[in-house]
Amino acid sequence: GALVYQYPRRTICKSGTSMRMECQAVGFQATSVAWYRQSPQKTFELIALSTVNSAIKYEQNFTQEKFPISHPNLSFSSMTVLNAYLEDRGLYLCGARETGGYEQYFGPGTRLTVL
Amino acid sequence: GQQVQQSPASLVLQEGENAELQCNFSSTATQLQWFYQSPGGSLVSLLSNPSGTKHTGRLTSTTVTKERRSSLHISSSQTTDSGTYLCAIDDNYAQGLTFGLGTRVSVFP
Numbered sequence: 001g002a003l004v005y006q007y008p009r010r011t012i013c014k015s016g017t018s019m020r021m022e023c024q025a026v027g028f029q030a031t032s033v034a035w036y037r038q039s040p041q042k043t044f045e046l047i048a049l050s051t052v053n054s055a056i057k058y059e060q061n062f063t064q065e066k067f068p069i070s071h072p073n074l075s076f077s078s079m080t081v082l083n084a085y086l087e088d089r090g091l092y093l094c095g096a097r098e099t100g101g102y103e104q105y106f107g108p109g110t111r112l113t114v115l
Numbered sequence: 116g117q118q119v120q121q122s123p124a125s126l127v128l129q130e131g132e133n134a135e136l137q138c139n140f141s142s143t144a145t146q147l148q149w150f151y152q153s154p155g156g157s158l159v160s161l162l163s164n165p166s167g168t169k170h171t172g173r174l175t176s177t178t179v180t181k182e183r184r185s186s187l188h189i190s191s192s193q194t195t196d197s198g199t200y201l202c203a204i205d206d207n208y209a210q211g212l213t214f215g216l217g218t219r220v221s222v223f224p
Contacts, residue, residue: 108157
């Protein structure tokens with residue numbers, strides 16, 4: 001079956017430092033990977049959509065300078081939160097979809113706490 | 116952009132009762148997924164249903180595409196059903212999901 005792993009599951013970083021999180025697809029080829037954030041007491045927001053061999057598309061309020069994403073192959077993606085501050089706290093999810101696939105498969109998330 | 120409205124915002128049930136959750140969206144959905152988020156935060160995909168009716172276990176989803184609405188019916192609720200149910204829409208195939216605010220369900224014995 002299709003599985004998505006995320007690492008780390010939880011992380012704490014000091015304000016102003018950076019944090020890298022990873023997303024691994026197993027059992028299918030993740031042609032596109034979407035990264036989402038759920039801030040405390042809020043719903044999930046799309047940060048960016050990455051498709052292999054295409055430019056990464058960032059949503060309004062999110063930039064490559066702040067959330068650089070790497071999607072080097074069909075099984076792996078990573079995102080870094082640069083210069084993290086309190087407002088970057090939350091649960092970060094990656095959702096992966098295969099070519100022609102309909103459903104997004106989600107990982108368990110990386111929970112980021114910023115001190 | 117796409118807007119997703121869920122109702123009710125919260126729901127309290129006694130174990131064994133049924134529940135109906137609603138999702139309305141502003142643009143045509145090329146994909147619609149219902150998710151369950153546990154109190155601990157983890158997200159589980161329940162059903163993918165852009166049109167028609169689908170069943171899985173005690174869950175039934177009915178989506179009426181033309182009316183831009185979907186419902187999730189929980190039958191014979193159990194205390195383990197407690198959590199937040201999220202509806203998410205993709206209105207431009209494979210462009211990423213827009214999530215609703217969710218319905219928080221609490222089931223008591």
